[in-house]
Amino acid sequence: MKMRNPPVNSLSLEFLTELLISLEKLENDKTFRGIIITSDCPGIFSAGLDLLEMYGRDPAHCAEYWKAVQELWLRVYLSNLVVIGAINGISPAGGCLLSLSCDYRVLANNPKYAIGLNETLLGIIAPFWFKDVLVNTIGHRAAERALQLGFLFPPSDALQVGIVDQVVPEDQVQSTARSVMAQWLAIPDHARQLTKNLVRKPTADRLLQQRDADIQNFVRFISRDSIQKSLHVYLEKLKQKKG
Numbered sequence: 001m002k003m004r005n006p007p008v009n010s011l012s013l014e015f016l017t018e019l020l021i022s023l024e025k026l027e028n029d030k031t032f033r034g035i036i037i038t039s040d041c042p043g044i045f046s047a048g049l050d051l052l053e054m055y056g057r058d059p060a061h062c063a064e065y066w067k068a069v070q071e072l073w074l075r076v077y078l079s080n081l082v083v084i085g086a087i088n089g090i091s092p093a094g095g096c097l098l099s100l101s102c103d104y105r106v107l108a109n110n111p112k113y114a115i116g117l118n119e120t121l122l123g124i125i126a127p128f129w130f131k132d133v134l135v136n137t138i139g140h141r142a143a144e145r146a147l148q149l150g151f152l153f154p155p156s157d158a159l160q161v162g163i164v165d166q167v168v169p170e171d172q173v174q175s176t177a178r179s180v181m182a183q184w185l186a187i188p189d190h191a192r193q194l195t196k197n198l199v200r201k202p203t204a205d206r207l208l209q210q211r212d213a214d215i216q217n218f219v220r221f222i223s224r225d226s227i228q229k230s231l232h233v234y235l236e237k238l239k240q241k242k243g
């Protein structure tokens with residue numbers, strides 16, 4: 001699955017909906033047993049959640065958006081398919097969550113391709129289920145530092161801390177992802193799927209048990225004047241960077 005939402009594969013409501021529909025189709029087609037998620041935007045896996053879906057929007061829109069974010073996460077995280085991330089670009093925040101929700105992550109060895117949950121740098125916070133997935137992946141202490149400081153790990157650090165499973169030369173990302181897929185597909189589906197569910201269900205259940213409350217928390221938080229100001233400042237910084 002090649003993500004194509006130029007210029008930066010930001011996860012807008014429309015794009016999330018497209019991804020959800022595509023995933024659902026693949027899940028329902030029994031001839032598919034695995035997917036490789038990668039990007040069609042040069043140098044960018046995904047810029048994460050679309051800031052314009054959270055800035056200057058009314059509460060109803062924010063609620064609809066957050067529901068779609070939750071939905072995509074649950075679908076990828078709990079997918080019965082083998083999901084491999086072929087991460088061929090930078091992957092901050094929501095882009096990192098998408099990567100972390102794969103069963104295996106292969107990152108291209110380019111110092112620009114940083115990955116991490118950088119929410120605090122925007123003046124916002126990673127929701128508890130983003131945090132849970134990071135803690136599950138790199139452990140409590142490393143996650144505590146990474147989350148507070150908004151670390152974006154370059155490939156060598158990303159491998160060392162375990163946020164990705166493999167770092168390979170850029171031209172080998174897709175072929176490595178395909179070899180990894182072959183290994184994973186050698187396992188009988190039912191055994192692998194039940195095991196995946198056993199490991200991941202408690203984390204997903206934490207959100208499933210409080211989805212509506214999570215949406216309300218998000219809407220309350222994102223609608224605060226101080227948070228809207230932080231988003232404004234961050235968006236202006238992105239604009240000014242262009243010069």
Ligand SMILES: CCCCC/C=C\CCC/C=C/CC(=O)SCCNC(=O)CCNC(=O)[C@H](O)C(C)(C)COP(=O)(O)OP(=O)(O)OC[C@H]1O[C@@H](n2cnc3c(N)ncnc32)[C@H](O)[C@@H]1OP(=O)(O)O
Nearest residue numbers: 010047048049050051052092093094125127217218221238
């Ligand atoms: C108490 C209870 C709390 C409950 C929950 C509360 C909290 C809310 C949590 C919300 C979670 C959010 C997670 C996220 O994912 S936030 C998004 C984080 N993303 C980023 O920080 C990345 C920002 N982008 C960049 O750093 C760069 O754009 C880049 C990806 C490195 C690419 O750089 P470059 O190639 O130089 O491209 P430009 O910077 O020029 O960007 C082109 C274009 O795209 C716009 N853009 C970039 N990123 C986003 C984005 N994420 N959303 C929307 N738009 C984006 C950028 O502004 C440019 O637009 P213009 O061409 O119009 O100027």
